[in-house]
Amino acid sequence: MSQINHETLDRLRKHEMIDLTLRLRDFSIDLYEQLKLNSKNSSKPPSSDSPFQKIKEADDHTDSPNQSANDIQDHADDNKKDPSSDSQTKNTSAGGEHKRSPGRQPGSQGFGRREKPVDYQIEHHYPQQCVICNRLLAPGANPHSGFYSFELERRPHEVTITCTLHYYYSQTCDCGHENVQHPASGYESIIEGRTRNLKLSEYTIVGPMLATFIASLSRRSGMSRKKIRLFLHDWFGFDLSIGMICKSIREAGIACYPVVDDLIDQLQREDKVHIDETPWYQKGVFCWVWVAISQNIAIYQIGTRKKQQLLNLITKAFFGWLITDGYGAYRSYEKRQRCLAHLIRKAIALTGAVDKQAQKAGDWLLRELRSLIKLMAQGEAGMKPCRPILARLKRACNLGSQSDHAKLKSLAKEILNDWDAVVAFVKNPGLPATNNEAERALRWVVLYRKITFGTRTDEGSHSFAALISVIETCSLRNIEPWNYIAQSISRGRKGLAPLPIE
Ligand SMILES: [Zn+2]
Structure with missing residues (x-):
C-alpha cells in the first residue's frame, strides 16, 4: 500500500481505480471491525478490554447495571458501606429492583460450629x-x-x-x-x-x-x-x-498500617525511587494503584491519579531521584529520569510505520537511544563519549518535530520537551535508564486485578495495599514475610505497634 502515490493512481484506468477503491474499502471495513471487537461482541475475554473503555461506558450509562461490579460478587466482602456514597448509588440496578448487598442477608439461616474440637x-x-x-x-x-x-x-x-x-x-x-x-x-x-x-x-x-x-x-x-x-x-x-x-x-x-506509615518516612530518605501507576477497580469504579519502589522499600497505594495522591507517597521531604514514565504529575520533580523503554517502544512502533520517512526516522531514534543505553551500561564511559550520540539524538528529534507524520512528530516533541529527564542518566552515572523495577512490581498487581476485579471498599483497598507493601518490602530485604505479618497481627491484637522490618 505504501507504493500507492499520486503518479501510480494517475496511471490507472477508470475501472481499475474503482476496483482498487472497493478493495481498499473492504480492507478498511475489516480493520475497523477488528478494532471494535471486545468481550461483549466476540470470544475475547473481559480481561482484554481496555480499562479506559470501561470507564467511558460507565460514564455513558450510569444507570445501567455495572457489569464488573456484578462479577466481583464472588469476592464479596461482608462490609456494608455508607449507602449515600457514590459507588453505592452507581451500582443500583436499572430495573429498580431491590439491591442485594453482598454477604449474609439479614434473617438468613446462620450457622455456628456444630462439633466440639476433640484434640486441643x-x-x-x-x-x-x-x-x-x-x-x-x-x-x-x-x-x-x-x-x-x-x-x-x-x-x-x-x-x-x-x-x-x-x-x-x-x-x-x-x-x-x-x-x-x-x-x-x-x-x-x-x-x-x-x-x-x-x-x-x-x-x-x-x-x-x-x-x-x-x-x-x-x-x-x-x-x-x-x-x-x-x-x-x-x-x-x-x-x-x-x-x-x-x-x-x-x-x-x-x-500492617503502622508499618507502611514507617516505610513512607523511610522512603523520603532514599536516593533513587522508581514510581509508576496502573488502573484498578474499587467496586467497579475506576481508580489507580501506585507503586513507589527503591532498593529495599516497596509501597503500594490505591487512589486517584491526581498529584495529591502522588504527594502521599513522595512528599516534599524527598530530595532523591525519581525514575518515572512521561505522566504529567511527575513533571514538577526536578531530579527525574524519564524511562527510556517507553520511548524505545514508540520508536519501534515507528519503524513499522507505512510512511518510509517516518520509518527511517524511527530507526534513527531507536539506534541513538539504544547506543546511549549500551554505552552507559559499559560503565567506564562517562559523559564524554556520549556527546556525539546526544547531539545526533537531538538533531533527529529536531528534524522529526518538523515532520508531517503525526506519530513521529509527537515522539520527537516528547523527547525534546522532557530532554533533561531523558538524558539525566548520562550526566548522573548510576541512574537506571528504564523504569523496569516499578513496572515489574506492578505486573502481578495487574494479574491480580484481572482475576479478582479489584477491591470493593476503601478499607479493602487500603488493607490490600498495606499488606502487599509489607510482603514486597520483606522480599526486597530477604526477610520471610509471613512470620513477620503474623507477628504484627499478634502485636496488633494486644494493642502494640509492629516491630520494624529488619
Ligand atoms: Zn488489690
Whole structure:
C-alpha cells in the first residue's frame, strides 16, 4: 500500500481505480471491525478490554447495571458501606429492583460450629496483679469465660492446624477489688454505617498465623473467599465462615498500617525511587494503584491519579531521584529520569510505520537511544563519549518535530520537551535508564486485578495495599514475610505497634 502515490493512481484506468477503491474499502471495513471487537461482541475475554473503555461506558450509562461490579460478587466482602456514597448509588440496578448487598442477608439461616474440637490444649489466663493495690494474685479456680482458637503451625515440611481452649479468670483481691482478665484488643477500623466494626482482638477463633495464611491465599494467590473456604475444608478438614475469612484477610492488612506509615518516612530518605501507576477497580469504579519502589522499600497505594495522591507517597521531604514514565504529575520533580523503554517502544512502533520517512526516522531514534543505553551500561564511559550520540539524538528529534507524520512528530516533541529527564542518566552515572523495577512490581498487581476485579471498599483497598507493601518490602530485604505479618497481627491484637522490618 505504501507504493500507492499520486503518479501510480494517475496511471490507472477508470475501472481499475474503482476496483482498487472497493478493495481498499473492504480492507478498511475489516480493520475497523477488528478494532471494535471486545468481550461483549466476540470470544475475547473481559480481561482484554481496555480499562479506559470501561470507564467511558460507565460514564455513558450510569444507570445501567455495572457489569464488573456484578462479577466481583464472588469476592464479596461482608462490609456494608455508607449507602449515600457514590459507588453505592452507581451500582443500583436499572430495573429498580431491590439491591442485594453482598454477604449474609439479614434473617438468613446462620450457622455456628456444630462439633466440639476433640484434640486441643488448654491455656489459662489469670489476672497477675491487682490493678488497685498492685498485690500479686494467686491463680483463680473458676474461669468466667473461654473460647476455642485455631492456629496454623509451620514446622519444616509440615503445616498443621492446632486448637487451643483459652480460659479467662477473675480473682478477688484481699483489698476487695475483683480483677477480671479479658482477651486483649487493639486498633479498631471504623466505617460509618457498618453494623460491626473490625477490631483487632485476641478474642477470635483465627490465630495470627492462620489469619496470615488466609490473607496470603487471597492477596498473593488471588483466591476468592469461597475457594479459600473450600481449600481449608478439603486440606485441613477445617471449616470457617466466609465472614471470618474476610475478616482475617482484612486484619492482616490493617495490622500492617503502622508499618507502611514507617516505610513512607523511610522512603523520603532514599536516593533513587522508581514510581509508576496502573488502573484498578474499587467496586467497579475506576481508580489507580501506585507503586513507589527503591532498593529495599516497596509501597503500594490505591487512589486517584491526581498529584495529591502522588504527594502521599513522595512528599516534599524527598530530595532523591525519581525514575518515572512521561505522566504529567511527575513533571514538577526536578531530579527525574524519564524511562527510556517507553520511548524505545514508540520508536519501534515507528519503524513499522507505512510512511518510509517516518520509518527511517524511527530507526534513527531507536539506534541513538539504544547506543546511549549500551554505552552507559559499559560503565567506564562517562559523559564524554556520549556527546556525539546526544547531539545526533537531538538533531533527529529536531528534524522529526518538523515532520508531517503525526506519530513521529509527537515522539520527537516528547523527547525534546522532557530532554533533561531523558538524558539525566548520562550526566548522573548510576541512574537506571528504564523504569523496569516499578513496572515489574506492578505486573502481578495487574494479574491480580484481572482475576479478582479489584477491591470493593476503601478499607479493602487500603488493607490490600498495606499488606502487599509489607510482603514486597520483606522480599526486597530477604526477610520471610509471613512470620513477620503474623507477628504484627499478634502485636496488633494486644494493642502494640509492629516491630520494624529488619
Ligand atoms: Zn488489690
